[in-house]
Amino acid sequence: MDTHKNLTILQLNDTHAYLEPHQEMFWESGKSKYRQAGGFAKIAGYMKQLRKEQKGVLALDCGDTFHGTYPAVASKGEVMVPVLNELGLAAMTAHWEFAYGPEQFRKLSAMLNYPMVAINVFEKATDKLVFAPYALKEVSGLKIGIVGIACNIVDKTMPPHFSEGIYFTLGNEELPGYIQKLRQEEKVNLLILISHLGFPQNMKLLSEVEGVDICLSSHTHYRTTNAAKQGQTIVIESGCHGSFLGRLDLTIENGRISNYKHELVEISDKLPDDAHMQELVQQAVQPYKKELNQIVGETATVLNRNNILESTMDNFLLQSMLHATGAELAFSNGWRYGAPVVPGPVTLNDLYNIIPMNPPIQTVELTGQELQDMLEENLEKTFSPDPYAQQGGFLKRCLGLRAFVKIEAPKDNRIQKLFVNDEELDLQRRYKAAFVTEQGVPEKYGANRANAGIKAIEAMKQYLDNHSPVRADLLGTFTAV
Numbered sequence: 001m002d003t004h005k006n007l008t009i010l011q012l013n014d015t016h017a018y019l020e021p022h023q024e025m026f027w028e029s030g031k032s033k034y035r036q037a038g039g040f041a042k043i044a045g046y047m048k049q050l051r052k053e054q055k056g057v058l059a060l061d062c063g064d065t066f067h068g069t070y071p072a073v074a075s076k077g078e079v080m081v082p083v084l085n086e087l088g089l090a091a092m093t094a095h096w097e098f099a100y101g102p103e104q105f106r107k108l109s110a111m112l113n114y115p116m117v118a119i120n121v122f123e124k125a126t127d128k129l130v131f132a133p134y135a136l137k138e139v140s141g142l143k144i145g146i147v148g149i150a151c152n153i154v155d156k157t158m159p160p161h162f163s164e165g166i167y168f169t170l171g172n173e174e175l176p177g178y179i180q181k182l183r184q185e186e187k188v189n190l191l192i193l194i195s196h197l198g199f200p201q202n203m204k205l206l207s208e209v210e211g212v213d214i215c216l217s218s219h220t221h222y223r224t225t226n227a228a229k230q231g232q233t234i235v236i237e238s239g240c241h242g243s244f245l246g247r248l249d250l251t252i253e254n255g256r257i258s259n260y261k262h263e264l265v266e267i268s269d270k271l272p273d274d275a276h277m278q279e280l281v282q283q284a285v286q287p288y289k290k291e292l293n294q295i296v297g298e299t300a301t302v303l304n305r306n307n308i309l310e311s312t313m314d315n316f317l318l319q320s321m322l323h324a325t326g327a328e329l330a331f332s333n334g335w336r337y338g339a340p341v342v343p344g345p346v347t348l349n350d351l352y353n354i355i356p357m358n359p360p361i362q363t364v365e366l367t368g369q370e371l372q373d374m375l376e377e378n379l380e381k382t383f384s385p386d387p388y389a390q391q392g393g394f395l396k397r398c399l400g401l402r403a404f405v406k407i408e409a410p411k412d413n414r415i416q417k418l419f420v421n422d423e424e425l426d427l428q429r430r431y432k433a434a435f436v437t438e439q440g441v442p443e444k445y446g447a448n449r450a451n452a453g454i455k456a457i458e459a460m461k462q463y464l465d466n467h468s469p470v471r472a473d474l475l476g477t478f479t480a481v
Contacts, residue, residue, distance in 0.1 A: 004253050005140045009192070010047060010059040011238050011246030012089070013218035014337070016068025016096070017080055019281045021269070022339040022353075024243040025306050034302065034342050035268075037243040040083050042267050044277035046245065047087060056140035061092035062218035063150065063196045064240075066108060067099045068337050070352035071288050076100040079284040081111045086277055089114045091135040095151035095196045095219060098162040099357075102130065117148030117194070119178055120171035130166055133178055142189045142252060145182035147175065147212075149195040151219055153391045157381075159438050170388060171197070172205050179211040189255050192216065199224075199237050200387035206230035213257060214248065221336050227262035234260060241339055243267055292349035297464025301472045303354070304340040308382070308394045309478040313338055313354055316472035317436075317456065318399035320463035321361050325452045327434040328421060329366075329401060331441050334382065334394035343469075351460050358457045359436045364446035368427040372418060374445045375403060379414045383407050395478055396439070404481045416481060 021039035025032050051057050065084065066077035077100055091114055097105050109116040109131065119133040134147045149171040155163035175193075182188045193212045195202050198219040206215060207230055215230075217237040223244065228235040234257070238246030244264050251259040303313040318330040332355075341350045352358070366374070375396070382392040402419045418425040435441040436456055454462075464470060 003141075003255075004251070005056070005142055006054070007056045007058060007140050007142060007190070007250045007252060008050065008054065009214060009216070009246075009248040009250065010050070010057060011062065011216045011236060011248075012043070012059065012065070012087075012242070013062035013216065013238050013246070014064040014221055014240035015242035016064055016240060016337040017066060017072035018069060018241045018339060019071065019079075019083065019284055022241060023342055024241060025304055025340050032302075032304075032306070034340055038241050038267050039273075040242065040281050041273040041278040042269075042271040043242055043245065044087060044274035045272040046265065046267065048274055049272065051088070058137060058139050058144065059087060059089050060146065060192070060194050060216055061089050062194045062216050063092060063094040064096045064218065064337070065092065067096035068353075068356055070292055070349065070356060071285050073352075073356045074288065076104050077108050078111075081108065083277065083280050083284060085113045086280055090137050091115050091117050091146045091148065091194065093118050093148035093150050093194050093196050095154065098154050098158070101161050101164055102166050106130070117146060118150040119147060119174045120152060120169045121150050122167055122169070124165050124167055133174075134182065136186060136188070143187065144190045144192060145186060145188035146192050146194060147178050147182070149175070149193065149197055151196040157391050157439060170205075171195070172208060175205070175209050176211070179209070183211060189252065190214070190257075194218075198387070198390065199235075200390060202235060203228070203230050204387040206233045206235065216246065223264055224262075225264050227260070234262075236262060238264060240337060292347060292352065294348045295345045296348050296351065296461050297346045298344065298469035299341055299346050299472070300343055300469040302340060302342055303350075303472060305336060305338045305394070306340075307474070309480065310474055310476070311394070311397065312472045312474060313341070314397035315399060315475065316463075316470055317354060317460060318397060319467075319470070319472060320459040321434040321436070321456075322399060323463045323466070324361060324454050324459040325363055325434040327363055327400075327432045329371075329431055329433040330399040331433060331435040332397045333437055333439040334378075334392050334396050336393045346464060348457075351457050354460070355436070355456045357437075358455050360455050361434055361436055361452040361459055363432060363434050363450050363452050364441050365430045365448045366433050366441070366446045368420075368425045368429050368431065370445045371401075371420075371431060372415060372425060372427065374441065375418070376412045376415060379405060379407075380411045383414070384411070398477050399475075402476060403478050405478055407480050
């Protein structure tokens, strides 16, 4: 008997706790343009409208949801719970959720009205899974298996407290067994993978493992305007900051996807606000609103983080670090998240969106050789031809140096020439550098680490006090040659 069914899958990924509408960057007419997007009231408005119009909607979250804005970090993720429980999600997986430590993340998961799924997060003491490996849902008469893979770099590149007592695998060895179980024992009609490995990593994984119908990818913030295919698997990823939802409309005949349509839905101000969600968002942000709305200065440059080699947002942060410490060089992470700040007033909220953890600034002495080795290592983690070896966000952010690099060159051979403040690198010389976090200057590099006695937010405030309106143009720190 021919069974013809329709299903709509909605993807939420890398929202980074952006509860309210915010500036977002769009490429239009050959340029970068900025306008308001996102906000959970509009996300809920769109989802509720769709559910009224049609049956068979399955909404999934791929993680990076509980961390990234001040209210989320200050409450260790807890302000997000009532908001997320309102969305009618079927399952989620994770990455930055581990920032509050595994115990707090377990507590958050227990408060949700949907399951956390991950086949690749294990307890060190027992080798048992920390979360359920998959969830089962029945929608439109279809039995759907939802398998989760959490971000695998948590215990490799992130601060140690993120992964206390737990460890992460890539998930490629575990996945085939779960596919077999869901297909043969659970008899699912559709198998969906929600994965926070990143788009290149997921494409490689799906080239090795067959049997996944749909992969909802996240972590790398790709905006797939057209769904990708890897073998028989449909793959989408839907931007970041909750500025977009991914929508897949599927036609399923005789247990197979016979047709699909994909849309990257912009969460624009044209969408309706859901009144109840608006209330929940207000409750979440209200305690912090007055403090965060303070104007702390002005910017003449659009501060954004959308470029892989260098960004204006981080140049502003790095300028502030040099100003606070008097160091020659400054380093921060290649973070991808952080909503743009357009020219005009800068609020305290903007500063926390740039660096929500507000880490202390530290100083360290690096030899020229260490500097070169550290940058080569980071170039490999960003541009490795093997997606499984890519462990960065964007390239490490630097100020005070200029590197001319061959991106396509093999590991440890990418830097053609390296200059520190216009002088060619001296491998023997020691250079004083300011940095934030373990990823700024990893522990194995440098000597005489010291706390500079100031945190990142305070340093940016001081810099704004002295330099408003700030300029933070692109300087060609890394130039691909």
